[in-house]
Amino acid sequence: MSEYDAIILGAGAAGLMCAAVAGQRGRKILLVDHAEQAGKKILISGGGRCNFTNVHTAADRYISANPHFAKSALGRYTAQDFLALVESYGIAWHEKTLGQLFCDGSARQIVEMLLDECDKGCVDLSLGRAVTGVDHADGRYRVSLDGRTVTAPALVIATGGPSIPKMGATGFAYDLARQFGLKVVEPRPALVPLTLGGDETLFRELSGVAAEVVATAGKTAFREAALFTHRGLSGPAILQVSSYWRNGQPVGIDFLPDRESGWLPAAKRTTPRATLRKLLGGTLPDRLAETLSERLGMTSEISTLTDRKLQDAERALSHWQFTPNGSEGYAKAEVTAGGISTAELSSQTMQAKRVPMLYAVGEAVDVTGWLGGYNFQWAWASGWAAGQVL
Numbered sequence: 001m002s003e004y005d006a007i008i009l010g011a012g013a014a015g016l017m018c019a020a021v022a023g024q025r026g027r028k029i030l031l032v033d034h035a036e037q038a039g040k041k042i043l044i045s046g047g048g049r050c051n052f053t054n055v056h057t058a059a060d061r062y063i064s065a066n067p068h069f070a071k072s073a074l075g076r077y078t079a080q081d082f083l084a085l086v087e088s089y090g091i092a093w094h095e096k097t098l099g100q101l102f103c104d105g106s107a108r109q110i111v112e113m114l115l116d117e118c119d120k121g122c123v124d125l126s127l128g129r130a131v132t133g134v135d136h137a138d139g140r141y142r143v144s145l146d147g148r149t150v151t152a153p154a155l156v157i158a159t160g161g162p163s164i165p166k167m168g169a170t171g172f173a174y175d176l177a178r179q180f181g182l183k184v185v186e187p188r189p190a191l192v193p194l195t196l197g198g199d200e201t202l203f204r205e206l207s208g209v210a211a212e213v214v215a216t217a218g219k220t221a222f223r224e225a226a227l228f229t230h231r232g233l234s235g236p237a238i239l240q241v242s243s244y245w246r247n248g249q250p251v252g253i254d255f256l257p258d259r260e261s262g263w264l265p266a267a268k269r270t271t272p273r274a275t276l277r278k279l280l281g282g283t284l285p286d287r288l289a290e291t292l293s294e295r296l297g298m299t300s301e302i303s304t305l306t307d308r309k310l311q312d313a314e315r316a317l318s319h320w321q322f323t324p325n326g327s328e329g330y331a332k333a334e335v336t337a338g339g340i341s342t343a344e345l346s347s348q349t350m351q352a353k354r355v356p357m358l359y360a361v362g363e364a365v366d367v368t369g370w371l372g373g374y375n376f377q378w379a380w381a382s383g384w385a386a387g388q389v390l
């Protein structure tokens with residue numbers, strides 16, 4: 001039986017960071033993953049270029065039952081700290097948009113960097129072996145791996161959430177948390193495309209058409225691109241609001257966020273022979289302009305329409321309501337919202353308050369970031385926080 005100072009379950013973003021930090025502090029660490037390869041989600045992230053952080057990271061860009069929980073870890077290990085690490089490895093990067101930092105080359109560089117950091121901390125890696133049991137007795141955690149048992153006084157849950165199960169993602173973190181009596185906030189797919197049914201299936205004909213919109217769910221709005229798909233709605237604006245969306249709620253779309261009120265009656269005076277489709281076509285893709293005009297029943301020249309009708313159309317175009325009948329689920333969700341309740345954990349160390357030396361980090365915890373590098377920054381910061389105290 002091998003003995004360690006800490007066993008970290010999950011060699012993803014948070015587990016790798018946690019292991020490297022604790023290992024470099026002189027702790028004897030075992031990092032375990034059932035996958036054959038560490039950091040698989042990092043490898044496919046950001047279209048293969050890994051959007052590794054966001055310079056605008058702040059706790060208000062995360063969803064959690066306790067919106068203050070993430071502040072401590074995010075404040076102590078910042079986007080600049082991770083960027084300094086990236087630069088120390090000579091990894092070239094660029095800011096794409098909205099503070100999102102990507103590798104110029106490949107996401108593989110981030111995984112190699114983290115593995116190198118683990119090497120510097122003499123971390124033992126156990127890949128490709130399933131965890132078949134975990135228990136706690138006499139102050140030690142005993143983890144059974146296929147054919148091997150390892151023990152340590154500290155255990156870190158870093159196995160992420162169940163998004164993209166075909167990559168080996170599981171709800172194991174929640175099972176383990178429940179085994180030790182920790183509450184779990186109902187998990188749900190987030191950063192996920194939404195599906196349309198009923199009358200709204202007509203919009204599926206627009207599959208492939210994108211436009212910059214303001215999308216709203218509840219009180220939260222994002223201005224980014226929305227994309228029609230063969231199943232419904234996607235694109236960054238929709239992925240962002242999906243994390244706030246609940247079944248049965250409408251999603252609001254402002255198709256014309258830059259148009260001022262009264263533009264259509266004004267257009268009637270300057271270009272009376274134009275159709276709504278033609279006018280919208282100046283701003284929106286033609287197929288979308290056509291569908292929206294048809295749905296509004298306004299296909300004739302605008303000179304034939306009353307100002308009242310034009311004002312109603314304006315309102316409809318800036319407050320379009322879709323009522324998604326669901327989402328594409330964990331199969332397509334970039335992250336899982338919900339997870340191990342923050343009420344169970346210290347925000348300073350990520351240690352469970354009621355279970356000795358049990359920690360949870362990364363996506364397994366009920367902290368879910370916006371699209372754009374925020375989820376990795378949470379993984380780095382929470383992994384770092386636990387790594388400091390193991």
Ligand SMILES: Cc1cc2nc3c(=O)[nH]c(=O)nc-3n(C[C@H](O)[C@H](O)[C@H](O)COP(=O)(O)OP(=O)(O)OC[C@H]3O[C@@H](n4cnc5c(N)ncnc54)[C@H](O)[C@@H]3O)c2cc1C
Pocket residue numbers: 009010011012013014015032033034035038039040041042044045046047050051052053130131158159160161163164167168169170171172333334335361362363364372373374375376377379
């Ligand atoms: C397609 C895609 C693209 C993404 N792009 C970005 C991006 O560009 N920027 C960003 O910030 N976020 C991105 N994300 C989200 C980001 O990948 C996750 O939030 C982040 O990886 C979470 O880190 P984690 O360490 O908590 O979990 P993970 O990185 O998911 O790691 C968990 C690890 O635990 C292992 N594991 C699971 N179950 C078990 C088990 N039973 N036994 C042993 N090991 C287990 C898994 O194999 C995995 O290696 C993306 C996600 C996806 C799916």
